[in-house]
Amino acid sequence: MSRKILHADCDCFYAAVEMRDNPALREVPLAIGGSAEGRGVIATCNYPARAYGIHSAMPTARALRLCPHLTLLRGDFDRYREASRQISAIFHELTPLVEPLSLDEAFLDVTEVTRFSGSATWMARWLKEECLKRVGITVSVGAAPSKFLAKIASDWEKPDGLTVISPSQVDDFVRQLPVTKLHGVGPATAKRLQALDIDTCSDLQTMPLERLLQEFGKFGRRLFELARGIDDRPVRIERERKSVSAETTFASDLPELALCYAELAPLCERLDARLARHGHPPVAGIFVKVRFDDFSLTTLDSRGGLPDLENFAALMEQAWARRARPVRLLGVGVRLVTDDARRQLSLPF
Ligand SMILES: [Mg+2]
The missing domain is CATH 3.30.70.270 (Reverse transcriptase/Diguanylate cyclase domain)
Structure with a gap:
């Protein structure tokens, strides 16, 4: 059903x-x-x-x-x-x-x-x-x-x-849908799909699963399913949000640290917009995430830090120095004050 x-x-x-x-x-x-x-x-x-x-x-x-x-x-x-x-x-x-x-x-x-x-x-x-x-x-x-x-x-x-969109309309609706509308398809994936001449889900449906797995790794299976209107994710009732973040996977790796700095400002803007969407929740600290060209991932936290460009730049510099390799993905985020911590703060001595 x-x-x-x-x-x-x-x-x-x-x-x-x-x-x-x-x-x-x-x-x-x-x-x-x-x-x-x-x-x-x-x-x-x-x-x-x-x-x-x-x-x-x-x-x-x-x-x-x-x-x-x-x-x-x-x-x-x-x-x-x-x-x-x-x-x-x-x-x-x-x-x-x-x-x-x-x-x-x-x-x-x-x-x-x-x-x-x-x-x-x-x-x-x-x-x-x-x-x-x-x-x-x-x-x-x-x-x-x-x-x-x-x-x-x-x-x-x-x-x-x-x-x-009733169940009987799903097939027709999905076929004419531009791939850029699919959940999880960001600018980098969109570019690679375009390079393969894939504009709509109807185009995407012609790609065998094997090929999509080769091109996009695990996300290839997701693309295969979404192109056919398949999405089994359940509706999850409210759970506490612990962080808010924004990240970008680059179409080509950033070879040096200097280029990473340039990507930081747009990331911070996206994070700001996202924090506003969540009603500016209280922030407990900030973090940056760096994935290198060898797919190793490093995350660095600063407790009590404020989410501004200077703080993120300093943190990114330290995180990058851990491996000092070309960068595939950059992320910035904030840790939120948890409900538990908030309750404890309000407890009288
Ligand atoms: Mg709205």
Whole structure:
């Protein structure tokens, strides 16, 4: 029996909360993000801002060059967390099987839900209506038999979208899908697929498993399955997040340390954007991850360090010196304060 998975994703969430609470902001280009002077990045922006080419993870300085009259807010994460909590409560009225991905995004497994005659389409419609009515936020929802298709579906008709991919539609839908939409296909993999003349999943389906394993290692099997709409990952109910990170595998190895420095700034920007998506959780320390051309991996932690470019550069230098070889992958991340540690901190003596 096939599953019914919903992916719910609020439309420009932080900006949506701000526009809800101050309707004068609806018609003007609006972004939530760090300051240009502090080398901050855009966390979210509304659609009028997107018309200027602004998007999340873009450096704020560049956003202000594209749109000098942009309304820039620092963000009120207490208010965003509260809206997120209300929306999550609505999800839980439908099913306990909710997997949050960030403050504004979650997977729901509604396979066993009997309300709405078991119709995933009606459930999706109800979720959208309730979130708008009770929280004042529009949510785009995708319904499909798997996580990766549900996520693509929620993005298909954004904003205020509702896209359903029923089991009988999966084959046709997947065939026309560009491979860049597949879960786990980043810029490096996309480039290599393009070099093999593979643009859509229909192209990818012509590649034998053997060949994909040769070209992409373990990920080759995943590509083989995704190209056929197969994705058995279960919806996992909430577990504590212990770290947030961003990493890049380079299309060709970086031969020396000097080139690694240049890659650090865009990585830090992606990490900043990701931290904003998680509502800026308290940070216990930072780490860098380096994979060398011989596939050896080293991770170096700094307890209490703050996630800024200087600290990451110093840490990367030390990590690199451990083997001093060409670099295949670089990652930067933060360790989060665990719930346990937080509880202990608040205990009286
Ligand atoms: Mg969103």
